[in-house]
Amino acid sequence: MQRLSLTRPDDWHLHLRDGAVLHDAVPHSARQFARAAIMPNLQPPVTTVADALGYRARILAALPAGLAFEPLMVLYLTDGTAVEEIRRAAEEPRVLGWKLYPAGATTHSAAGVRDLARLYPVLAAMERHGVPLLVHGEVADPGVDIFDREKVFVDRHLSPMVAHFPELRIVLEHVTTREGVQFVWDSGPRIAATLTAHHLLYNRNALLAGGVRPHFYCLPVLKREHHRQALLEAATSGNPKFFLGTDSAPHPRRQKESAVGCAGCYTAPAALELYAAAFEAAGALDRLEAFASFHGADFYGLPRNRERIVMERRPWSVPERLPFGDQEAIPLLAGQTLEWRCAGMA
Numbered sequence: 557m558q559r560l561s562l563t564r565p566d567d568w569h570l571h572l573r574d575g576a577v578l579h580d581a582v583p584h585s586a587r588q589f590a591r592a593a594i595m596p597n598l599q600p601p602v603t604t605v606a607d608a609l610g611y612r613a614r615i616l617a618a619l620p621a622g623l624a625f626e627p628l629m630v631l632y633l634t635d636g637t638a639v640e641e642i643r644r645a646a647e648e649p650r651v652l653g654w655k656l657y658p659a660g661a662t663t664h665s666a667a668g669v670r671d672l673a674r675l676y677p678v679l680a681a682m683e684r685h686g687v688p689l690l691v692h693g694e695v696a697d698p699g700v701d702i703f704d705r706e707k708v709f710v711d712r713h714l715s716p717m718v719a720h721f722p723e724l725r726i727v728l729e730h731v732t733t734r735e736g737v738q739f740v741w742d743s744g745p746r747i748a749a750t751l752t753a754h755h756l757l758y759n760r761n762a763l764l765a766g767g768v769r770p771h772f773y774c775l776p777v778l779k780r781e782h783h784r785q786a787l788l789e790a791a792t793s794g795n796p797k798f799f800l801g802t803d804s805a806p807h808p809r810r811q812k813e814s815a816v817g818c819a820g821c822y823t824a825p826a827a828l829e830l831y832a833a834a835f836e837a838a839g840a841l842d843r844l845e846a847f848a849s850f851h852g853a854d855f856y857g858l859p860r861n862r863e864r865i866v867m868e869r870r871p872w873s874v875p876e877r878l879p880f881g882d883q884e885a886i887p888l889l890a891g892q893t894l895e896w897r898c899a900g901m902a
């Protein structure tokens with residue numbers, strides 16, 4: 557196959573950052589994706605509908621003319637989130653849902669939730685108003701090994717939450733383990749998961765073998781090969797509970813290549829191309845469209861996109877570096893060759 561035409565996809569998990577770098581980050585996503593779920597872990601975090609709409613306007617101001625792109629805003633749950641704000645979010649179509657970051661789990665999560673039990677009245681309001689919950693599914697407990705933090709979160713927190721709120725729609729974001737995938741697989745239709753391209757393509761050797769490779773460092777961290785196989789099986793299974801979310805998360809190069817490097821892989825500049833590589837390696841290119849363009853929209857009850865995007869087998873090199881405000885950012889696989897390339901809208 558040399559050419560692939562698919563319904564324009566959506567990215568159900570994206571970090572665009574804020575300020576001057578929006579002009580560098582937004583076009584990469586808008587070139588491919590019609591819509592994206594915009595993560596709220598700015599400093600300070602996006603905790604109200606008013607904050608989210610302000611952020612959305614800044615994103616749209618950075619959108620190049622001629623590109624259609626709809627940011628769907630995600631709000632940040634804190635210990636202080638008011639039930640009233642949940643209702644307000646439910647009435648705002650530009651807000652997609654709320655994100656749960658356990659405090660300390662990842663980049664800019666210090667304001668996240670410390671005590672999940674105290675969040676239950678807020679979750680009850682979300683269930684009542686039909687507002688989805690997007691979850692960073694890792695415990696931040698320093699006593700738990702970093703490679704086990706997702707599994708422990710699923711057992712300790714997600715499983716009871718799902719049992720307690722049977723009507724609440726929950727997305728286990730960037731699922732990375734066999735156990736996480738299995739949980740989603742075994743749960744009802746209200747429980748779904750996003751999968752990143754980098755977790756489909758790489759295991760933890762990419763991060764650690766032959767030297768520490770900071771551009772492969774993300775949270776949840778890359779796992780063992782048998783976990784990657786489980787993710788790939790889920791993504792290519794056709795099961796509508798699994799869909800595309802890049803978790804593209806740019807940082808200035810200096811903050812990645814550092815004694816304490818930040819978590820996040822910058823995949824937006826080659827997002828769909830990376831997924832195509834993963835699906836092709838699994839012999840499942842014919843399943844890419846449903847995963848990238850249908851399942852997420854269906855889960856969120858939004859219309860599927862109508863435009864089409866064309867991909868061609870035309871090997872190209874990922875740029876070595878990209879402008880990022882007054883600094884630079886290094887995309888995943890910088891300088892390496894990818895087989896598939898987005899050729900534009902059909």
Ligand SMILES: [Zn+2]
Pocket residue numbers: 569571595803805
């Ligand atoms: Zn993320």
